[in-house]
Amino acid sequence: MDTTTAKSHIFAMLDVDGDGVISRPEYLARPGRAASALGRDEGDPLVAAARAAHERVYASMDADGDGRVTFEEYAAWAGAGAFDEVCRQALGSLFDLADADADGALGRAEFTRLRAALGNPADSAAKAFDALNADGDGRVGRDEYLASIRDFVTDGASLMAETLHAGSVRD
Numbered sequence: 498m499d500t501t502t503a504k505s506h507i508f509a510m511l512d513v514d515g516d517g518v519i520s521r522p523e524y525l526a527r528p529g530r531a532a533s534a535l536g537r538d539e540g541d542p543l544v545a546a547a548r549a550a551h552e553r554v555y556a557s558m559d560a561d562g563d564g565r566v567t568f569e570e571y572a573a574w575a576g577a578g579a580f581d582e583v584c585r586q587a588l589g590s591l592f593d594l595a596d597a598d599a600d601g602a603l604g605r606a607e608f609t610r611l612r613a614a615l616g617n618p619a620d621s622a623a624k625a626f627d628a629l630n631a632d633g634d635g636r637v638g639r640d641e642y643l644a645s646i647r648d649f650v651t652d653g654a655s656l657m658a659e660t661l662h663a664g665s666v667r668d
Contacts (some may be wrong), residue, residue, distance in 0.1 A: 503653040519566040535615035547590035602636035
């Protein structure tokens, strides 16, 4: 998959209502959806950190500040620089919500719950877990998870995204 196709895939996932733009409420609902699915209370400091990180991403993504990100805006913004500057922290904050024991790695159940909270079918999430768990230790570390997403955004390919391609790729 090339980077334009990867960006189109991610954009379609973030455009929850399918109206051709990522609205601020659509994007900023992600941490709340994840927290709810992962059993985190709204008062949890990790939820607050996730919300703040997502606010920074949206502000960075919405180039003209109108509260609506078009595909053109998103495509021009998405890439290695944006990932490294703001997306890594936001996606890492969602990983942290799923990491119930705060050990820096997700087991299969934690990983699957996170991916399901972001809209991936459970069977696709299980395949993605297997792809990222190359050493077979039953755990996916934070860095390898984030590197896989970065690869997808910047190169159009990653171990996790390849397994999700048949289903619904969600960042």
